[in-house]
Amino acid sequence: MAPRGKWGSEIDFYLALPLLTGVALIQTTVLSRIDLLGAHPNLLLLVVLIWAVVRGLDEGLVWAFVGGLILDLLSGGPLAATALALLSAAYLAGQSLGEEVGSVALRVTVLAALGALAYHVVLLLILSWTGHAVSWGSSLARVGVPSVVLNAVLAPVVLQPMRWLEQATDRDGVVV
Amino acid sequence: MRQSTRPQVSIRRDGERSWLPLVLLILGLLLLVSHESGLLAPVENAAHYVLDPLQRVFWSVTGGTSGLFQTVFERRDLRLEVEELRAEVNALRVESVRLREYEAEVEELRALLNFTSEYPMSSILGADVVSRAACESYPCGEVVGLEPNPYLRYVAINVGAQQGVRAGMSVVGRGAALVGRVTEVGPRTARVQLLTDPDSSVAALLQTTRGTGLVVGQQDGTLQMEYVSQEEEITVGDIVLTSGLGGFMPKGLVIGQVTEVQQKEYETFQTATVRPAVDFSGLELALVITSFEQIPLDGMESD
Numbered sequence: 001m002a003p004r005g006k007w008g009s010e011i012d013f014y015l016a017l018p019l020l021t022g023v024a025l026i027q028t029t030v031l032s033r034i035d036l037l038g039a040h041p042n043l044l045l046l047v048v049l050i051w052a053v054v055r056g057l058d059e060g061l062v063w064a065f066v067g068g069l070i071l072d073l074l075s076g077g078p079l080a081a082t083a084l085a086l087l088s089a090a091y092l093a094g095q096s097l098g099e100e101v102g103s104v105a106l107r108v109t110v111l112a113a114l115g116a117l118a119y120h121v122v123l124l125l126i127l128s129w130t131g132h133a134v135s136w137g138s139s140l141a142r143v144g145v146p147s148v149v150l151n152a153v154l155a156p157v158v159l160q161p162m163r164w165l166e167q168a169t170d171r172d173g174v175v176v
Numbered sequence: 177m178r179q180s181t182r183p184q185v186s187i188r189r190d191g192e193r194s195w196l197p198l199v200l201l202i203l204g205l206l207l208l209v210s211h212e213s214g215l216l217a218p219v220e221n222a223a224h225y226v227l228d229p230l231q232r233v234f235w236s237v238t239g240g241t242s243g244l245f246q247t248v249f250e251r252r253d254l255r256l257e258v259e260e261l262r263a264e265v266n267a268l269r270v271e272s273v274r275l276r277e278y279e280a281e282v283e284e285l286r287a288l289l290n291f292t293s294e295y296p297m298s299s300i301l302g303a304d305v306v307s308r309a310a311c312e313s314y315p316c317g318e319v320v321g322l323e324p325n326p327y328l329r330y331v332a333i334n335v336g337a338q339q340g341v342r343a344g345m346s347v348v349g350r351g352a353a354l355v356g357r358v359t360e361v362g363p364r365t366a367r368v369q370l371l372t373d374p375d376s377s378v379a380a381l382l383q384t385t386r387g388t389g390l391v392v393g394q395q396d397g398t399l400q401m402e403y404v405s406q407e408e409e410i411t412v413g414d415i416v417l418t419s420g421l422g423g424f425m426p427k428g429l430v431i432g433q434v435t436e437v438q439q440k441e442y443e444t445f446q447t448a449t450v451r452p453a454v455d456f457s458g459l460e461l462a463l464v465i466t467s468f469e470q471i472p473l474d475g476m477e478s479d
Contacts, residue, residue: 077330143327
């Protein structure tokens, strides 16, 4: 990741916390109502994934951890389950996989699919580990796979505002 | 205007190996273990003081005012007189919607009132649902619920410890239908594990034969009544009620209706699929049973 000054880091922190809290609240109050054949849009996952792509691994991981913890506090599930699942997704998205592919939207779509798959697998692993009843086949078939597809399709839509945010908050020198 | 000096999309890479992934992974695992052991309960309660009111605000804003914003936007270009007239119409419309809401609420409260007269031994608390997890867009049985966590089914309700709610208390909806059980209590909110959560299990009995079993939530949003003796006759349409065994919840709350029976000669028990009595997608009001008369354990009394 490119070196960032103290000012830039502070801006990121003050931006990230309310932004991620807002996204988590939207997730639990608005997006929880949407169900498309078992698939659920996951805005926080997409925001974290795309931030890892445009801002690099470290920032993506921090956003994943903080956002995941906020969402966990709004959930009935175990604390840090979502945080760890988002970490796995951000870790994948923050790699330089497929940079040679010309289209950023295509790359983000593929990374979103991989990241979402990792997210669901890790989430189920943690639920299983913490003693929740997990039916792997049914869970992945009914929820996991449809959600992976839906979020991969939605990723390019979220990419545009995230690119704008990335440029607007960049203190390394570049705002038009 | 400053000139951009980098590619249109900045894709950054770390030139050096970072310890951050490992640090966050270990921190996450530590939090997970601490949460499971209950060590983090005070910290989580403190966080709920901040997050719960925000959640309630988001719920009320997103649930109620989107149409109002749209109306305001549409009026912008109209002349004053037309604006006044439309404002009046809008006010009447809002009033009408509010009245319809009140009508629905009165109906709901009437149903809940029936519950209180049927169960005079119970103390109850009313609550609005402020966040929901399951069966939002489609009929139950078809939808796999989501919370933030798509594999669990919980709702948050806006009564909590300050109103006397404790973990383990039963929650019912209209018609004395069981909604679930309180699992986590904040100062002014509580999290309710729905009947359909895969981890939910409730001691139950069949209304007609009085055969007992255990009703367990399923991933697809239905319920399974398990551990029913092969001697019991289960028929499609049977009503399933709470048995009150274990003393965790009152006897006689409606769980659902049998829709399918799975009986195999070689198995010790038979199983039935049960359709929940509660339409979780339309759940707006719920009652927390804060106290109830437990079933006397006659059989265990020695004298």
